[in-house]
Amino acid sequence: xxxxxxxxxxxxxxxxxxxxxxxxxxxxxxxxxxxxxxxxxxxxxxxxxxxxxxxxxxxxxxxxxxxxxxxxxxxxxxxxxxxxxxxxxxxxxxxxxxxxxxxxxxxxxxxxxxxxxxxxxxxxxxxxxxxxxxxxxxxxxxxxxxxxxxxxxxxxxxxxxxxxxx
Amino acid sequence: xxxxxxxxxxxxxxxxxxxxxxxxxxxxxxxxxxxxxxxxxxxxxxxxxxxxxxxxxxxxxxxxxxxxxxxxxxxxxxxxxxxxxxxxxxxxxxxxxxxxxxxxxxxxxxxxxxxxxxxxxxxxxxxxxxxxxxxxxxxxxxxxxxxxxxxxxxxxxxxxxxxxxxxxxxxxxxxxxxxxxxxxxxxxxxxxxxxxxxxxxxxxxxxxxxxxxxxxxxxxxxxxxxxxxxxxxxxxxxxxxxxxxxxxxxxxxxxxxxxxxxxxxxxxxxxxxxxxxxxxxxxxxxxxxxxxxxxxxxxxxxxxxxxxxxxxxxxxxxxxxxxxxxxxxxxxxxxxxxxxxxxxxxxxxxxxxxxxxxxxxxxxxxxxxxxxxxxxxxxxxxxxxxxxxxxxxxxxxxxxxxxxxxxxxxxxxxxxxxxxxxxxxxxxxxxxxxxxxxxxxxxxxxxxxxxxxxxxxxxxxxxxxxxxxxxxxxxxxxxxxxxxxxxxxxxxxxxxxxxxxxxxxxxxxxxxxxxxxxxxxxxxxxxxxxxxxxxxxxxxxxxxxxxxxxxxxxxxxxxxxxxxxxxxxxxxxxxxxxxxxxxxxxxxxxxxxxxxxxxxxxxxxxxxxxxxxxxxxxxxxxxxxxxxxxxxxxxxxxxxxxxxxxxxxxxxxxxxxxxxxxxxxxxxxxxxxxxxxxxxxxxxxxxxxxxxxxxxxxxxxxxxxxxxxxxxxxxxxxxxxxxxxxxxxxxxxxxxxxxxxxxxxxxxxxxxxxxxxxxxxxxxxxxxxxxx
Numbered sequence: 001x002x003x004x005x006x007x008x009x010x011x012x013x014x015x016x017x018x019x020x021x022x023x024x025x026x027x028x029x030x031x032x033x034x035x036x037x038x039x040x041x042x043x044x045x046x047x048x049x050x051x052x053x054x055x056x057x058x059x060x061x062x063x064x065x066x067x068x069x070x071x072x073x074x075x076x077x078x079x080x081x082x083x084x085x086x087x088x089x090x091x092x093x094x095x096x097x098x099x100x101x102x103x104x105x106x107x108x109x110x111x112x113x114x115x116x117x118x119x120x121x122x123x124x125x126x127x128x129x130x131x132x133x134x135x136x137x138x139x140x141x142x143x144x145x146x147x148x149x150x151x152x153x154x155x156x157x158x159x160x161x162x163x164x165x166x
Numbered sequence: 167x168x169x170x171x172x173x174x175x176x177x178x179x180x181x182x183x184x185x186x187x188x189x190x191x192x193x194x195x196x197x198x199x200x201x202x203x204x205x206x207x208x209x210x211x212x213x214x215x216x217x218x219x220x221x222x223x224x225x226x227x228x229x230x231x232x233x234x235x236x237x238x239x240x241x242x243x244x245x246x247x248x249x250x251x252x253x254x255x256x257x258x259x260x261x262x263x264x265x266x267x268x269x270x271x272x273x274x275x276x277x278x279x280x281x282x283x284x285x286x287x288x289x290x291x292x293x294x295x296x297x298x299x300x301x302x303x304x305x306x307x308x309x310x311x312x313x314x315x316x317x318x319x320x321x322x323x324x325x326x327x328x329x330x331x332x333x334x335x336x337x338x339x340x341x342x343x344x345x346x347x348x349x350x351x352x353x354x355x356x357x358x359x360x361x362x363x364x365x366x367x368x369x370x371x372x373x374x375x376x377x378x379x380x381x382x383x384x385x386x387x388x389x390x391x392x393x394x395x396x397x398x399x400x401x402x403x404x405x406x407x408x409x410x411x412x413x414x415x416x417x418x419x420x421x422x423x424x425x426x427x428x429x430x431x432x433x434x435x436x437x438x439x440x441x442x443x444x445x446x447x448x449x450x451x452x453x454x455x456x457x458x459x460x461x462x463x464x465x466x467x468x469x470x471x472x473x474x475x476x477x478x479x480x481x482x483x484x485x486x487x488x489x490x491x492x493x494x495x496x497x498x499x500x501x502x503x504x505x506x507x508x509x510x511x512x513x514x515x516x517x518x519x520x521x522x523x524x525x526x527x528x529x530x531x532x533x534x535x536x537x538x539x540x541x542x543x544x545x546x547x548x549x550x551x552x553x554x555x556x557x558x559x560x561x562x563x564x565x566x567x568x569x570x571x572x573x574x575x576x577x578x579x580x581x582x583x584x585x586x587x588x589x590x591x592x593x594x595x596x597x598x599x600x601x602x603x604x605x606x607x608x609x610x611x612x613x614x615x616x617x618x619x620x621x622x623x624x625x626x627x628x629x630x631x632x633x634x635x636x637x638x639x640x641x642x643x644x645x646x647x648x649x650x651x652x653x654x655x656x657x658x659x660x661x662x663x664x665x666x667x668x669x670x671x672x673x674x675x676x677x678x679x680x681x682x683x684x685x686x687x688x689x690x691x692x693x694x695x696x697x698x699x700x701x702x703x704x705x706x707x708x709x710x711x712x713x714x715x716x717x718x719x720x721x722x723x724x725x726x727x728x729x730x731x732x733x734x735x736x737x738x739x740x741x742x743x744x745x746x747x748x749x750x751x752x753x754x755x756x757x758x759x760x761x762x763x764x765x766x767x768x769x770x771x772x773x774x775x776x777x778x779x780x781x782x783x784x785x786x787x788x789x790x791x792x793x794x795x796x797x798x799x800x801x802x803x804x805x806x807x808x809x810x811x812x813x814x815x816x817x818x819x820x821x822x823x824x825x826x827x828x829x830x831x832x833x834x835x836x837x838x839x840x841x842x843x844x845x846x847x848x849x850x851x852x853x854x855x856x857x858x859x860x861x862x863x864x865x866x867x868x869x870x871x872x873x874x875x876x877x878x879x880x881x882x883x884x885x886x887x888x889x890x891x892x893x894x895x896x897x898x899x900x901x902x903x904x905x906x907x908x909x910x911x912x913x914x915x916x917x918x919x920x921x922x923x924x925x926x927x928x929x930x931x932x933x934x935x936x937x938x
Contacts, residue, residue, distance in 0.1 A: 014225050017184065018191050022470045063701050064742060068601040072513040072562065075749075075786075079702070109470055110517040115566045117603065 024109040028124050034137070035127060045127040050077070050104050051097045053126040055143075057082075058117045058155030059090050069116050070096045074103020080134050086141030092156050093136075093143060095129050119155060183218055186211070190222055190240075191230070201236070201395060205243035212251060220258050227259065228266070231277040232463040234284055234330070239395040242288025246406035252290050253409050256282075260412060267417050270424045276323050277463075282411070283327035286334050288396045289403045293338040295411040296331070300324045306416050315425035318372055320416060325375050326459070329452045332379070333387035358430050359503045362547040366433040366449065374431045377450040391453040393483055427936065432500035434540055440489040447488065457488060461497040465518075469510050476521035491533045494522065499537065502559060503552040506900035512555060516562045542576065545587040550893035551900070553591060554778060561598035569599055569611045580615055585776065585886045589619060594778045597621040601742050624740035628696040630689075640689040643667050647693045657714040664690060664715075682724045690715060691732040695747075702746055709750055716756045726761035731770055741779035748783055752790055759857045762787045767864035776890045781897070784861070788902060791857050795850045802843040809836045855909055858902070862917050865895045866926060873923050883925065892929060899933040910934070 027046050035042045054066070063079050070076055075098065082093035098104045104125075112123040138147040140161040149160035158164065189204060208219055226237050245252030259282060266275040282299075285291040306312075306320040328335075358368035369377075382389060396403060437446045447453035461479060468475035479494050501508050502515045523530050541548070541556055548556070564571060579588035600608045600621045608620055629635060630644035646663050655663075669683040690712075698708035709716065720726045730748065737743045751757045765771065766784050774780055812833065869891060876883045899906060906913070918930040 014221065016191055016222070016225055016229060017187055019229055019467055021474070024470070024472070062604070063703060065602060065604075067702060067746065068598075068742065072558075073511065081703075106511055106513065109472065110511070110513045114517060114520065118568055 022105075022109075024112060025105040030124055032127065034133075042127055046125045048101065049125050049127060050099065050101050051095055051126040051128055052104055052107055052123045053093065054096055055093045055122045055124070056119055057090075057092045057094060057121060058119055059092055059157060060155065061090070061092075061117045063094075065116060066094055066096065070107055070111060073098075073106035073111060075099050078129075080129055082136065082143070083134055084141040085135040085137075091136045091142040092146070095126060095134070096123075097129065117155065182215060183222075186215065186218055187222055190226060190237075201240055202243060202399070205240060205247065208240075208244060209247045209251075212248060216251070216254075220255060223255060224258050224262050227281040228262065228274045228277055230463075230467065231280065232460045232467065234277075234281060235392060235394050235396065238281060238284040238288045238290075239399060241285060242290050242396055242403050242406065243399060245288070245290045245409075246402050249407050252406070256285070256291060256409050256411065260414065263414075264417065270422075272319055272426045276326060279323045280327045280330060283331040283335075286331050287394065289406045289408055292408040292410050293335055295409075297335055297338070299411050299414045300327075300335075302414055302416060309419070312419045313425065315428060316419055316423065318428065319425050322372060322375065325372075325379050326455075328379050329382065329389055329456050330392060332382060333389070336383070336387055359432055359505070359549055359552045360544055360547045361549070362544075366436065368430050368432070371429040371431050374450070375455065378452045378455050381450050382452040389452055389456075391447075391456050391484060391488075427506065429504070432503060433496065434499060434537065435489075435492045435496050439536070439540075440492055443489045444487050445489075446492060453488075457482075457484075457493050458497055458500075461493060462501070465497070465501065466509070469514060472514070472517050472521050475518055476525055480522065480525055491526065491530050495519075495530075495533050495537050499541075502555055503549075505549065505551065506903060508555075512558060513562070516559055519563065520566055539575070542588065542591070545591050548587065549896075550890055551897045553587065554781070557591060557594045557598060557778060561595050561602065564595075564599060565602040569603070569607070571611075573612050573616055577613075577615060580618065583886070584618075587886065590776070590886075592616070593619045593621070597741070597778075600624075622739040624743070626696055626699040626736055627739065628736065629692055631696070639670070640667055640685050643689050644693045647690065648697065651694065651697055657712060660690070660712060660715050661718075682722045682728070683719075684724075684728050687719050687725060687728045688732050690719060691729055692736055695733065695736045702743070705743070705747060706750055709747070709754060709756070713754060713756070716751075716754075720756050723761060723764075726757040727765055727768070730757060730761065730765040731768075734765075734770065738774075741777070745779060745783050745786070749786060749790075752787060759787050759791045759853070760860050763857060763860045763864070767861075767868065776887060781894060785897075785901060788857065788861075788898075791854050792902070792905060795847070795854050798843065798847050798850050802840065802847055805836060805840050805843055809833065809840065812836065854905070855912070858898075858906060858909060859912070859917070861898060862895075862913065865891070865898075866917060866922065869895070869926050870923060873925060892925070895926075896929050896932075899929065903933070903936065906933075 027043065031039065031042060052070075054070075057066075063081055066079050066081075067076055070079075076096060077099050078095075078097045080095040080097075081090050082095075083089065084091040096104075096107070098107070108123055108125070111121075113120060115121070136142040136144070136146075138144045138161065140147060142157070142161070146156055147161045150163055152159050186208075189207065211219060223237065223241060226233070230237070241252070241255055245255070259278060263275055263278045263282075266272070266278065282291060283296055286293050286296050303320040303324045307317045309317070360368055431449075433449055435446060436449065440446060447457065461482065464478045464482070465475060468478055480490070482490060482494075484490070498515055498519060501510065502512065508515070519534060523534065538560065545553065573592075576588070576592060579586075579592055582589050584590065584593070596608050596612065596616075596619060599611075605621070605623045609617070612620065630638060630641050635641060643663060643666060647660065650659055650663055664686050667683065667686045667689055669681070670685050671682065694708050694712060695705065698704040716729070720729045729751070733744060733747050733751075737747070748757070748762060752759060752762065763784065766775075766780055771780065869888075872885075872888055872891070873883060913930065918927060920927070
């Protein structure tokens with residue numbers, strides 16, 4: 001059936017590139033600098049991952065809220081809350097792992113960039129949770145972005161850490 | 167089988183393909199204004215890239231129906247310049263159409279048929295040959311012993327092309343057309359969003375289209391909405407020679423044929439809803455049909471790209487002549503509420519509406535608010551499944567807009583019985599809003615008068631918590647357990663503590679064997695869940711750590727049921743927690759799907775029976791069962807494929823080797839695996855069938871009880887509870903129809919027999935009519 005060399009290949013499954021665009025589900029430019037392995041390994045894992053990193057959460061956002069929102073794109077296997085390394089309290093990010101990659105893709109398409117606890121949250125592909133990655137990497141224990149920012153964010157401990165120390 | 171290509175040429179071919187594709191698929195405005203230029207470029211490319219161009223144009227015809235007339239014009243111009251190309255294109259289209267029908271791609275086949283019919287307008291195809299094709303389509307209705315959905319599709323393909331080509335065909339072949347336009351629905355009530363016919367009747371899709379075409383004919387085929395670029399090129403096109411369509415015989419019906427499900431046309435707006443703006447075309451106008459078709463096609467093309475989708479919807483031509491925002495909102499809700507299922511995942515529609523609000527902040531939110539209000543007003547007759555989707559959409563939408571809503575406008579629901587659709591809807595919405603935020607937030611956002619509808623504070627209820635409960639049996643063991651668990655006790659230590667719990671059920675002390683002991687279950691589960699109440703993760707860890715204890719206590723069917731009962735007792739204020747615990751317990755095989763089904767229909771849960779979360783749990787349970795069966799089936803198929811590959815390798819490697827023993831040895835492990843998997847599949851399928859039978863059985867029992875009670879008491883059958891229950895039964899059929907189709911004989915002979923009350927039997931009959 002179908003493909004004849006040089007002739008007219010009439011494949012009913014063919015598509016057009018304008019219709020196969022899936023920019024929300026594509027990999028972003030971000031690569032975890034702490035990843036152990038080559039760039040190639042990392043990208044391979046990202047492309048088959050069922051795990052999403054979720055950022056810009058309020059410190060008060062609970063696992064239950066995350067479960068409710070992200071459950072809209074499919075069955076969730078696990079939610080791992082991001083913690084301040086020192087205080088062991090929520091510090092505004094988490095990982096959401098799905099059973100199926102397709103469900104994670106739908107989260108990237110339809111939950112990324114919408115609101116949770118009135119904040120626009122951001123999701124990105126993650127190569128997979130490993131022990132230790134649930135902690136913030138900022139000097140003070142939280143996320144790096146909260147070390148240096150200048151603005152006041154009531155949902156993320158107020159001013160950035162460096163500002164607070166002034 | 168040809169040789170695989172040796173060394174591929176460089177990226178050249180794909181570059182050319184990309185260039186051609188981008189030339190042809192460019193955005194609307196630049197393309198239309200330069201169709202003639204593009205035709206010239208492509209004509210020049212024909213000697214070298216004819217097959218690529220043919221393929222791209224055929225794909226465009228199949229996948230970009232919203233741009234139909236642009237591309238038929240392009241083909242028309244090409245045909246005028248190169249008659250042979252026109253002929254080859256038509257042949258390629260027919261081949262593609264045949265392939266689509268063979269592989270059940272009926273939606274795309276419709277696009278191809280429409281494209282072909284519009285080619286009549288572009289002087290590519292001769293009108294009489296198109297009429298002949300349509301005659302063959304309509305004659306399918308004379309076939310015997312075929313499903314109605316097959317005939318429906320061929321009639322639909324014909325009728326839905328007429329807005330584009332009716333005028334031309336009728337002028338050429340009016341007598342034949344008249345003959346074609348003469349036409350018969352038990353399944354309709356099952357698919358209607360509302361059970362009432364006012365203000366807008368919920369018509370079956372073919373009935374509606376039929377009325378629209380009749381009206382179009384009465385208007386002498388005057389159709390002014392469709393943009394027809396070919397009109398501007400009439401002088402060129404009318405010089406072209408036309409081709410005759412080869413005679414087309416619809417492929418015969420086979421066992422593998424799966425035709426599209428019937429649909430009901432969703433309407434919520436009419437011309438009275440936007441008095442300020444342009445007039446909305448009437449429900450039986452062909453303009454309405456064309457607009458809706460095109461908007462649905464745009465969503466189908468761009469569902470993955472929400473910003474593009476929103477932009478394309480809003481730039482639909484005719485913006486100032488039609489109330490586009492109303493059409494868009496109506497089409498989106500039509501998809502969201504479509505039965506049995508929406509074409510795309512529900513959350514897509516929420517996010518798409520948000521994108522539309524962002525692009526049209528001055529107008530779209532108002533239309534959406536108006537739509538919400540209208541949907542609320544009509545809740546009394548709205549199908550329960552659609553109400554579920556309305557609840558999910560509205561709560562999620564509000565959570566993106568700080569839960570701002572004019573709740574006071576809905577105070578009429580406060581005076582109604584809480585089981586009535588409107589107060590029920592508000593309660594469920596508030597509960598879902600709470601899940602996306604927190605309890606106090608919900609108390610803050612609603613007026614004080616709405617407190618009766620506010621959700622409970624989702625706290626755990628621990629029966630052994632207070633000193634005042636110390637007289638309860640098991641109280642001391644609960645204390646013991648608490649201390650032990652806090653001190654990181656092992657499963658064995660837990661077992662030994664539990665040994666002291668008496669069994670209220672039996673007299674003999676057979677506590678060595680762990681027979682069903684409800685008190686043990688109660689004490690253990692209550693205590694553990696209470697200790698792990700802090701978060702989902704804590705509870706999941708607890709289930710994992712003490713998995714062994716759970717498995718032992720819940721070994722029997724009664725044990726499983728009791729575990730579920732205790733979970734409910736502890737967490738009845740927190741339905742979300744119940745749902746995730748049940749999910750985890752199924753996945754870790756502490757309980758099975760049938761136990762969950764029996765629990766849902768048990769008398770302990772009667773009070774919550776009509777609450778949304780119960781049905782979420784049941785459908786989630788069924789889905790897990792279905793996925794489990796598919797997974798094992800896939801494993802089996804993959805292992806069979808591995809064995810086949812192994813045979814093939816062996817056959818191709820050693821042709822003259824007749825060492826059968828060694829091949830058997832190699833096959834051995836795989837064959838064993840296949841046998842085991844075969845058994846596993848059969849067990850899983852039997853479990854799956856059993857689950858559905860249990861559910862149907864319990865529904866029948868429950869509904870029969872109600873009907874008998876009403877009859878003897880002389881009261882009206884149609885209480886809010888009854889409506890909810892019968893629609894939940896329908897929902898089971900609709901949501902899992904593909905799987906349930908396998909059980910039709912059993913269902914007919916065992917459960918849905920003629921002795922059943924006609925109210926219940928009607929649901930089964932409607933379901934049978936769906937794919938009849």
